[in-house]
Amino acid sequence: EDQVTQSPEALRLQEGESSSLNCSYTVSGLRGLFWYRQDPGKGPEFLFTLYSAGEEKEKERLKATLTKKESFLHITAPKPEDSATYLCAVLSSGGYQKVTFGTGTKLQVIP
Amino acid sequence: DAGITQSPRHKVTETGTPVTLRCHQTENHRYMYWYRQDPGHGLRLIHYSYGVKDTDKGEVSDGYSVSRSKTEDFLLTLESATSSQTSVYFCAINGGVGTEAFFGQGTRLTVV
Numbered sequence: 409e410d411q412v413t414q415s416p417e418a419l420r421l422q423e424g425e426s427s428s429l430n431c432s433y434t435v436s437g438l439r440g441l442f443w444y445r446q447d448p449g450k451g452p453e454f455l456f457t458l459y460s461a462g463e464e465k466e467k468e469r470l471k472a473t474l475t476k477k478e479s480f481l482h483i484t485a486p487k488p489e490d491s492a493t494y495l496c497a498v499l500s501s502g503g504y505q506k507v508t509f510g511t512g513t514k515l516q517v518i519p
Numbered sequence: 520d521a522g523i524t525q526s527p528r529h530k531v532t533e534t535g536t537p538v539t540l541r542c543h544q545t546e547n548h549r550y551m552y553w554y555r556q557d558p559g560h561g562l563r564l565i566h567y568s569y570g571v572k573d574t575d576k577g578e579v580s581d582g583y584s585v586s587r588s589k590t591e592d593f594l595l596t597l598e599s600a601t602s603s604q605t606s607v608y609f610c611a612i613n614g615g616v617g618t619e620a621f622f623g624q625g626t627r628l629t630v631v
Contacts (some may be wrong), residue, residue, distance in 0.1 A: 440617045451622030493571050509561030
């Protein structure tokens with residue numbers, strides 16, 4: 409059974425204090441790993457897709473990396489507007505579009 | 520923003536009543552999905568569709584049915600709502616396997 413574990417569950421940072429969120433996964437054949445951002449009361453918003461170990465993608469203050477067992481979302485010099493829940497999801501080589509989501513890391517950036 | 524509209528946005532219903540949630544897209548994407556999101560759980564797939572009249576079950580499909588008679592509309596029906604189906608329901612779409620999904624704003628359903 410595919411599993412996705414995100415840590416920490418919650419993270420509180422001062423504005424400008426860089427940190428990383430972790431997504432560990434166990435999957436039968438990784439076809440892709442996704443990062444989403446979710447604001448309260450809204451649907452998840454796509455950030456990145458990573459397909460193979462060693463791949464990296466960046467967008468503004470966010471950088472996502474992937475190894476064979478985990479992915480990191482690095483946040484550099486965060487701002488209050490980066491406060492949100494960040495979700496990780498993996499697509500496995502199941503018989504359908506089998507995407508397994510983690511429970512998320514709730515990030516709060518304090519001015 | 521991807522053109523996905525969910526309706527209603529909020530609903531309170533009584534145990535045992537049927538409920539239908541609607542997802543409408545303007546992107547002409549092939550794949551549509553219904554997820555539920557509960558505290559302590561990640562988003563969990565209820566049903567998905569890979570084309571008009573082509574649907575399949577996800578991991579938590581018991582008590583739910585779906586229909587897709589047009590590319591743009593995907594309906595989720597709770598045949599007889601139970602309190603365990605109180606949740607936030609999200610519709611999502613994507614254009615193909617391995618591509619990113621775009622989510623609707625969600626429907627908060629409360630079964631009393």
